[in-house]
Amino acid sequence: MGREEGYIEFGGTVESLVYQNAESSYTVIRLAKADGEKVVVVGFLPAAAPGEELQVGGRWMNHPSYGEQFKAERVNRSLPTQAAGILSYLSSGIIRGVGPVTAERIVGRFGTDTFRVLEERPEELSSIRGITAKKAGEIAESFRYQTGMRRLIEWIGQSGLPLSAAPKLYRRYGTTAMERLRENPYLLTDEYYGVTFAAADRLALGMGWPGDAPERVEAAVRFELTHNLNNGHVFLPYGKLAAATEQLIGIDAERVEEAIVSLTEREEAVTEEIAGETACYLPGLYEAETYVAERILKMAGNGFSASRKTETLIASVEEAQGIQYAPEQRRAVQKAMECRVMLLTGGPGTGKTTCVRGIVALFDKMGLKTALTAPTGRAAKRMGELCGTEAQTIHRLLGTEYDSGTGDLRFTRNERDPLDADAVIVDETSMVDLLLMRALLGAMGENARLILVGDPDQLPSVGAGDLFSDLIRSRQVETVYLTEIFRQARESAIVMNAHAVNRGEMPNLREKSGDFFFLSRPEPERVVETILELCRTRLPEKMGIDPGQIQVLTPTKRHETGTAALNRKLQAALNPAKPGRKEKIFGEYLFREGDRVMQIKNNYDIIWRKSDGSGMGTGIFNGDVGRIEGIDPRSETVTVLFDDRYAEYSGDMLGELEPAFAITVHKSQGSEYRAVIFAAMNHSPLLMSRGVLYTAITRARELLILVGDERAIARMTANNRQRKRYSGLRARLCMEGPPQSGSDHNN
Numbered sequence: 001m002g003r004e005e006g007y008i009e010f011g012g013t014v015e016s017l018v019y020q021n022a023e024s025s026y027t028v029i030r031l032a033k034a035d036g037e038k039v040v041v042v043g044f045l046p047a048a049a050p051g052e053e054l055q056v057g058g059r060w061m062n063h064p065s066y067g068e069q070f071k072a073e074r075v076n077r078s079l080p081t082q083a084a085g086i087l088s089y090l091s092s093g094i095i096r097g098v099g100p101v102t103a104e105r106i107v108g109r110f111g112t113d114t115f116r117v118l119e120e121r122p123e124e125l126s127s128i129r130g131i132t133a134k135k136a137g138e139i140a141e142s143f144r145y146q147t148g149m150r151r152l153i154e155w156i157g158q159s160g161l162p163l164s165a166a167p168k169l170y171r172r173y174g175t176t177a178m179e180r181l182r183e184n185p186y187l188l189t190d191e192y193y194g195v196t197f198a199a200a201d202r203l204a205l206g207m208g209w210p211g212d213a214p215e216r217v218e219a220a221v222r223f224e225l226t227h228n229l230n231n232g233h234v235f236l237p238y239g240k241l242a243a244a245t246e247q248l249i250g251i252d253a254e255r256v257e258e259a260i261v262s263l264t265e266r267e268e269a270v271t272e273e274i275a276g277e278t279a280c281y282l283p284g285l286y287e288a289e290t291y292v293a294e295r296i297l298k299m300a301g302n303g304f305s306a307s308r309k310t311e312t313l314i315a316s317v318e319e320a321q322g323i324q325y326a327p328e329q330r331r332a333v334q335k336a337m338e339c340r341v342m343l344l345t346g347g348p349g350t351g352k353t354t355c356v357r358g359i360v361a362l363f364d365k366m367g368l369k370t371a372l373t374a375p376t377g378r379a380a381k382r383m384g385e386l387c388g389t390e391a392q393t394i395h396r397l398l399g400t401e402y403d404s405g406t407g408d409l410r411f412t413r414n415e416r417d418p419l420d421a422d423a424v425i426v427d428e429t430s431m432v433d434l435l436l437m438r439a440l441l442g443a444m445g446e447n448a449r450l451i452l453v454g455d456p457d458q459l460p461s462v463g464a465g466d467l468f469s470d471l472i473r474s475r476q477v478e479t480v481y482l483t484e485i486f487r488q489a490r491e492s493a494i495v496m497n498a499h500a501v502n503r504g505e506m507p508n509l510r511e512k513s514g515d516f517f518f519l520s521r522p523e524p525e526r527v528v529e530t531i532l533e534l535c536r537t538r539l540p541e542k543m544g545i546d547p548g549q550i551q552v553l554t555p556t557k558r559h560e561t562g563t564a565a566l567n568r569k570l571q572a573a574l575n576p577a578k579p580g581r582k583e584k585i586f587g588e589y590l591f592r593e594g595d596r597v598m599q600i601k602n603n604y605d606i607i608w609r610k611s612d613g614s615g616m617g618t619g620i621f622n623g624d625v626g627r628i629e630g631i632d633p634r635s636e637t638v639t640v641l642f643d644d645r646y647a648e649y650s651g652d653m654l655g656e657l658e659p660a661f662a663i664t665v666h667k668s669q670g671s672e673y674r675a676v677i678f679a680a681m682n683h684s685p686l687l688m689s690r691g692v693l694y695t696a697i698t699r700a701r702e703l704l705i706l707v708g709d710e711r712a713i714a715r716m717t718a719n720n721r722q723r724k725r726y727s728g729l730r731a732r733l734c735m736e737g738p739p740q741s742g743s744d745h746n747n
């Protein structure tokens with residue numbers, strides 16, 4: 001690792017602990033340097049305690065409120081060697097069961113030999129007044145734990161790896177962590193540790209591991225498989241996986257083949273002929289795909305017979321709703337009574353929600369307990385409001401908890417403890433990925449019904465698979481397509497233009513009234529200028545739309561009209577720097593109080609509190625948008641208000657937040673906004689797709705403004721090509737009996 005400008009090292013003794021975040025181990029300490037100078041050091045220092053001797057390497061930073069602080073990038077830690085230091089270390093409370101009085105007795109008896117006694121001859125502790133044999137054992141155990149953790153951190157720091165990996169390794173492997181890493185440093189390539197493949201590989205090669213070590217090749221194969229989940233693939237064809245691995249670590253095909261074979265033999269990968277490919281899966285995804293296929297087929301083949309009461313029931317629900325169903329809606333409601341699993345699809349304004357309301361009422365009359373759910377918080381909230389009953393996110397419905405041993409997320413509702421629901425209705429199903437559907441089906445009782453509602457023309461889920469489309473295209477599940485656009489909806493140009501785009505026709509860009517506008521700005525600088533003006537003055541002043549209700553969307557992160565550039569400009573325009581408005585720099589972003597921000601990954605254990613003090617809970621999810629309410633420079637925490645929930649981010653968690661004045665269309669999936677402004681400019685062909693334009697348009701509730709180049713809109717409308725996702729679900733649903741070699745072709 002290079003030692004860039006400003007990097008220095010020095011040593012000292014920990015004088016006191018100013019702050020420590022229990023979860024992330026982000027720590028602020030006061031350090032007494034050898035020359036007597038006292039300095040403030042910040043960094044990852046799990047279980048730091050007074051008396052400890054540190055050798056730190058890093059840089060001086062100037063903190064806006066606290067002045068100079070030393071940010072430690074590397075830390076060498078050693079236990080104190082002098083009796084006074086040992087006493088202050090033990091008195092700090094770091095060892096469970098040892099307070100200042102006991103510490104004094106122990107150090108009084110064993111002096112500089114104390115640590116050796118704690119580690120090697122803990123039974124001698126019981127000769128001290130107040131320490132029973134049992135307590136001596138506990139003290140030794142706690143000491144061993146602390147020492148192990150410290151050694152691990154030291155080793156991680158010396159290896160140039162991020163120190164934040166240490167608590168995670170310790171959580172998973174305890175005192176054996178270092179041993180395990182020495183045996184196989186490629187353990188670190190597990191995504192959980194946040195260590196890049198390249199860093200782990202560098203470490204291993206530096207330790208003398210040969211380039212063709214099976215552990216290395218296997219880790220590279222696993223990395224490629226995992227990495228490709230992020231592109232939505234459920235499996236990778238053998239040829240592609242082998243080629244990618246060969247390229248990643250510069251190794252020949254034979255070694256890669258051996259690695260795939262041994263991973264398969266050890267059941268750490270699954271290889272199977274499906275959808276015309278030799279498909280390589282990670283075991284979890286293989287299990288999910290086969291489970292979903294099996295469960296869905298079983299449900300699809302196990303409906304209920306039509307009842308004579310159906311007509312009367314539907315009529316009573318129509319009366320209660322005060323409408324008359326269109327024929328296809330009637331069919332949907334009827335099929336919901338007869339099928340164990342059903343798909344309900346349609347574009348905007350085709351009456352999906354109206355049907356769902358009817359189905360809920362009907363199930364109610366039939367005495368069925370129904371759970372309404374959606375993949376995002378926003379979608380669930382909207383579903384609940386429109387249906388007049390409680391709806392929750394799938395994650396909340398299934399209950400999440402961390403396995404403290406493995407650090408993995410678990411759902412508390414599963415086969416052993418299924419949901420107490422006779423029917424589950426999912427909205428925005430196009431956003432549900434394969435693993436989430438696996439979890440949901442696993443938590444549904446044998447006899448429960450499932451209704452999946454959505455618009456398959458929206459962009460597919462972020463996670464792996466093309467679940468909703470695969471289910472529809474398999475034709476193995478009863479599907480009701482709603483196509484009629486209702487009168488009220490027909491009055492909306494947003495709805496009509498969305499349907500036009502979906503058919504591959506240009507939206508009407510000439511209309512100068514209504515809820516859909518096009519402002520022609522062929523140059524990017526003018527696009528930006530216009531967007532700023534719309535957000536700052538035109539929409540708030542002329543249409544009474546608060547900037548907080550406007551969402552700027554763009555297909556891309558980069559370029560002049562991408563999220564990065566737009567966010568900087570929108571921040572300066574809508575939430576400029578002001579005395580008293582605190583700021584914090586993190587990576588490439590400057591966060592400021594009042595900023596609109598988005599959570600960019602699922603965080604299941606971040607704690608939130610209701611703003612009215614009525615309760616608390618955990619979990620802020622990918623795509624949730626909030627506002628920075630406070631920045632505390634002392635603790636380096638940032639408080640964000642998400643709707644009515646406050647969540648606090650410690651310094652190291654800020655990587656989970658991004659500015660959100662402007663967001664990509666992909667990130668906007670499942671959300672709706674009062675007003676949407678879409679920057680329509682030419683970008684890379686992958687982003688210029690009909691799905692992106694269609695999704696952007698359908699995010700707007702009252703007002704949509706396209707700002708940009710008409711040619712870009714034409715290009716997007718015409719481009720119906722979708723990126724292929726490797727998934728075997730459709731093939732599995734279509735075949736009978738166990739998979740056979742080359743049995744089916746997807747697409």
Ligand SMILES: Nc1ncnc2c1ncn2[C@@H]1O[C@H](COP(=O)(O)OP(=O)(O)OP(=O)(O)O)[C@@H](O)[C@H]1O
Pocket residue numbers: 323324325326329346347348349350351352353354355486487488489
């Ligand atoms: N059978 C019906 N008769 C009259 N109006 C209807 C009927 N069904 C739906 N509508 C009306 O059509 C409009 C669109 O319906 P709804 O909100 O159910 O559609 P949707 O498919 O859920 O739309 P979106 O996806 O845009 O939310 C609503 O104003 C609704 O009241």
